[in-house]
Amino acid sequence: MSVAVILWCVASLIGLALTAIVIGRKAGASSIIYALSGVVSAAALATALVQLLATPGASSALVLPVGLPWLGAHFRLDALSSFFAVVVDLGGGAASLYALGYGRHETAPMRVLPFFPAFLAAMNLVLIADDAFTFLFSWELMSLASWALVMSHHRERDNAQAGYVYLVMASFGTLSLLLAFGILAGPDGAYAFAALRGTEHPFATTALVLALALMGAGSKAGVVPLHAWLPLAHPAAPSHVSALMSGVMTKVAIYGVIRIIFDLLGEPSWWSSMVVLALGGITAVLGILYAMMERDLKRLLAYSTVENVGIIFIGLGLALAFRANGIDWAAALALTAALFHVLNHSLFKSLLFFGAGAALTATGERDMERLGGLIHPMPWSSFAFLVGCVAISALPPLNGFVSEWLTFQAILVSPDLPQWGLKILIPAVGAMLALAAALAAACFVKAFGITYLGRPRSAAAREAREVDGFSLSAMFLLALLCLLAGILPGFVIDALRPVAELLVQGRLPDQAAIPWLSIVPIAESRSSYNGLLVFLFIAASGGLAAFAIHRLASRGLRRSAAWDCGFPDPSPITQYTAGSFAQPIRRVFGTLVFRARDHVEMPPPGSLAPARFHVDLRDLVWEGLYAPVGGFVGVAAERLNHLQFLTIRRYLSLVFALLVLLLLGLALWL
Amino acid sequence: MALAFDLLVQIAQMLLVLALAPLLTGLVRKTMARLQRRRGASIIQPYRDLMRLLRKEVVLAENASWLFRVAPYLIFAATWVAAALVPTFATGLLFSWSADLIAIIALLGSARFFQALAGMDVGTSFGGIGSSREMLIASLAEPAMLMIVFTLALIADSTQLSSVAAFMASPEVGLRVSLGLALIALVIVAIAENARIPVDNPATHLELTMVHEAMLLEYSGRHLAMIELATSLKLVLYLSLIACLFLPWGLAPAGSDGAALLIGAASYVAKLALGGFLLAYFETTIAKMRVFRVPEFLGAALMLGLLGTLLRFVSRGF
Numbered sequence: 001m002s003v004a005v006i007l008w009c010v011a012s013l014i015g016l017a018l019t020a021i022v023i024g025r026k027a028g029a030s031s032i033i034y035a036l037s038g039v040v041s042a043a044a045l046a047t048a049l050v051q052l053l054a055t056p057g058a059s060s061a062l063v064l065p066v067g068l069p070w071l072g073a074h075f076r077l078d079a080l081s082s083f084f085a086v087v088v089d090l091g092g093g094a095a096s097l098y099a100l101g102y103g104r105h106e107t108a109p110m111r112v113l114p115f116f117p118a119f120l121a122a123m124n125l126v127l128i129a130d131d132a133f134t135f136l137f138s139w140e141l142m143s144l145a146s147w148a149l150v151m152s153h154h155r156e157r158d159n160a161q162a163g164y165v166y167l168v169m170a171s172f173g174t175l176s177l178l179l180a181f182g183i184l185a186g187p188d189g190a191y192a193f194a195a196l197r198g199t200e201h202p203f204a205t206t207a208l209v210l211a212l213a214l215m216g217a218g219s220k221a222g223v224v225p226l227h228a229w230l231p232l233a234h235p236a237a238p239s240h241v242s243a244l245m246s247g248v249m250t251k252v253a254i255y256g257v258i259r260i261i262f263d264l265l266g267e268p269s270w271w272s273s274m275v276v277l278a279l280g281g282i283t284a285v286l287g288i289l290y291a292m293m294e295r296d297l298k299r300l301l302a303y304s305t306v307e308n309v310g311i312i313f314i315g316l317g318l319a320l321a322f323r324a325n326g327i328d329w330a331a332a333l334a335l336t337a338a339l340f341h342v343l344n345h346s347l348f349k350s351l352l353f354f355g356a357g358a359a360l361t362a363t364g365e366r367d368m369e370r371l372g373g374l375i376h377p378m379p380w381s382s383f384a385f386l387v388g389c390v391a392i393s394a395l396p397p398l399n400g401f402v403s404e405w406l407t408f409q410a411i412l413v414s415p416d417l418p419q420w421g422l423k424i425l426i427p428a429v430g431a432m433l434a435l436a437a438a439l440a441a442a443c444f445v446k447a448f449g450i451t452y453l454g455r456p457r458s459a460a461a462r463e464a465r466e467v468d469g470f471s472l473s474a475m476f477l478l479a480l481l482c483l484l485a486g487i488l489p490g491f492v493i494d495a496l497r498p499v500a501e502l503l504v505q506g507r508l509p510d511q512a513a514i515p516w517l518s519i520v521p522i523a524e525s526r527s528s529y530n531g532l533l534v535f536l537f538i539a540a541s542g543g544l545a546a547f548a549i550h551r552l553a554s555r556g557l558r559r560s561a562a563w564d565c566g567f568p569d570p571s572p573i574t575q576y577t578a579g580s581f582a583q584p585i586r587r588v589f590g591t592l593v594f595r596a597r598d599h600v601e602m603p604p605p606g607s608l609a610p611a612r613f614h615v616d617l618r619d620l621v622w623e624g625l626y627a628p629v630g631g632f633v634g635v636a637a638e639r640l641n642h643l644q645f646l647t648i649r650r651y652l653s654l655v656f657a658l659l660v661l662l663l664l665g666l667a668l669w670l
Numbered sequence: 671m672a673l674a675f676d677l678l679v680q681i682a683q684m685l686l687v688l689a690l691a692p693l694l695t696g697l698v699r700k701t702m703a704r705l706q707r708r709r710g711a712s713i714i715q716p717y718r719d720l721m722r723l724l725r726k727e728v729v730l731a732e733n734a735s736w737l738f739r740v741a742p743y744l745i746f747a748a749t750w751v752a753a754a755l756v757p758t759f760a761t762g763l764l765f766s767w768s769a770d771l772i773a774i775i776a777l778l779g780s781a782r783f784f785q786a787l788a789g790m791d792v793g794t795s796f797g798g799i800g801s802s803r804e805m806l807i808a809s810l811a812e813p814a815m816l817m818i819v820f821t822l823a824l825i826a827d828s829t830q831l832s833s834v835a836a837f838m839a840s841p842e843v844g845l846r847v848s849l850g851l852a853l854i855a856l857v858i859v860a861i862a863e864n865a866r867i868p869v870d871n872p873a874t875h876l877e878l879t880m881v882h883e884a885m886l887l888e889y890s891g892r893h894l895a896m897i898e899l900a901t902s903l904k905l906v907l908y909l910s911l912i913a914c915l916f917l918p919w920g921l922a923p924a925g926s927d928g929a930a931l932l933i934g935a936a937s938y939v940a941k942l943a944l945g946g947f948l949l950a951y952f953e954t955t956i957a958k959m960r961v962f963r964v965p966e967f968l969g970a971a972l973m974l975g976l977l978g979t980l981l982r983f984v985s986r987g988f
Binding site: 372373375376379386390393394395396401405408409411412414415423424426427428430431434435437438439441442444445446448449450453454455516518524525526527528529530533534537538539541542543545546549553554556557558559560561562563564565568569572574575576580581582583584585587588 | 724725727728729730731732733735736743744746747748750751754767768769770772773776777780782783786787790791792793794795796797799801802803805806808809810811812813816817820823824827828829830833887888891892895896961962965972976979980982983984986
């Protein structure tokens, strides 16, 4: 039943995409399209929520006679896909609401309007696909729709390059997934997920599928070293699409990872968790270090997505490790932490991209070095952005803290694991997670402080105006959800129970039964956290202090010039910039990770030339992996080029030689 | 009735840390002055300073935003709540379960987040230098602290500070290598977090090496009072933390009566005084580091914490 409703929502979104092709040029078309996308997303969200909360553990399936002729198209909505559908449609609905205001400024609506609903439809379709063909079809649809959206401003600098890299990486990802499903299905070609699920696989197959799934879905999620496209492509799109790609599409990719590794691949083994854990730890730390070095606000956010994907992978890796050793309650804890972070990241990353979009609308700038002081003309959007920054920095009482806290709790039960590899790796990954969390706080102090605080660094920032009501309401909706998920985490954990039971057969204690709305992941004596009380305590003691002081001591206030140790400088260029804020961290971490080198050119005494300073940062992942592969492809293409200009006789002999080789190979093989 | 008593004890603890915080700061300053053969200000001078600041009007920079005015109260509230959750004279307080040690550390992180933002609000170069360096120090001190928490939690099988303190007071804890590593790391982190010598100098103004004070330059009046009080509270918090984990003697266990609580309070004050004296002695004997030596200092804490955790992962015996 509910899967049919989602399918109808998908159909309406596709219908909307086709309508947009027809009416897209008319005035007011964008309002209609975005309003209807929002309504359809809300309907799908409600359906998924009902499925997750009202009938926990149940699933709803449907087969349509399309797709492969002997297979049909299987669709199913179980606990896992309904949770992810909640994430996707919540993000989709919020993005539609935001775009009602933001989309009005679009210069090329025909490049955005048809693809936006199609993108939403494809993401929903991936979640409900229940056979390999439908999954891959929807996955590719999702990639192509988002690629079209990335290319919507293709004449801007670097965007065409971003689109090209994205297209190559997306094709590579789909190819990997195609091979993964092919190996899973075996020679019989059983492509329905139900048929894939039951079979036992030998070691080599499991290892191969794991690697292919991590390459295919992991590249979409932005796992290092396959992240290179992400910080190029996500910021290139219009901001509401950036929010969808970073906040939501990466979650669909994580859904793909979970579906294949936890569900289809059968019982996990402990070494697979080592791979996932190591990838997660490296991704988290590198992602946030890249973000710290960035001066473009949207690219900073995209790199921080890489970091958060790493955190989610750490949770998933822990869940795999526990599951492989049969400690199901701990696996449920780790998986719940990962999924909670999926929800949290989709909320605050969408919010932050909306905020970046608001700053972009108001000033036309993404470069933080040319922004500053936006808190004065844009008080509302700066407040919402601040909430997002606090949440993503994992600070209590907001939601980001809860999921990281749960991950830490899962790490603390892992000494029970018997394998030595895990015993050594998990503390190291724990340290990486802690480091990433602390660097994230530094990174978002920079993002908020440079963009919104201080004095304006350009005329555009001085003349900024607050954005429209639709954009603000979308941002405040997400900010409110960040707060609610932070102070009432028990409800989210309870909602995730059926997912944990489905995937790892473990369950956490019932959080609704715990007094005072605390959360207790393992046992009361071991750890508990109460976001609501912490929030109330802070509000009460801060409010009390302010009230008492204003009442009893003084309330006098005088405005004056800044003190600045007696050396105030009227020029805003004397402020700290994004680059100078990051300098200490660049010097400590960047010398190793980025081979960062500072160059200072001092003119000789008496010379009137200016002193110059510049920083060399090298992206070792790009230089070590992408550039050689790209270079190899270039050289190979060059070498094979002359194959285009042969005579027909030569072509025939080549074909003949190849045939003989193939037959020989076959004969030897059999 | 029992609930009312528990509530009373909890409120008593909140007021106690608030009341003792300036006194501890005064004690440290006085001891340092005496060690340097100065007479130094009276030990209750910090109270006088706070009262004077509270009564003065605020001089606000022209382009200061609402965040700048709200931040002092937020910083104070987060630090106070965190300090109220650390066992000082008794374990098992009424609200001790509402946040565990990880959450307490993160609450201090929230305070620091707003502190760093407030430093950048006016848009002066000193504010930026302070915020930038503070976040560098935090980016190493916080993971180091979490590794210490991991070590302790793995020893006591709990991240609940009350349970950990109760375990530390029990005979089963014994002498452990990992505990020693954690103690050294915790002292290093405490020095860095409280902006003490050799990481930062709390007595300096107008110096290019200052970190914490640089963020506060634009503050005045009641706002400055709130931040100064939060800074004192943080020092009390870290000393209480070290005391309740490594000197848990005299702590009143959960559900004890008035006499035990009084003993707990007396031993707590003695521990704070000892901690304050040791801090002052340490600060007098050592010189301040260059800013870029600090990461090495904190990196040592991080490695010690990680080593402690690793030892606990490898064997339950360490």
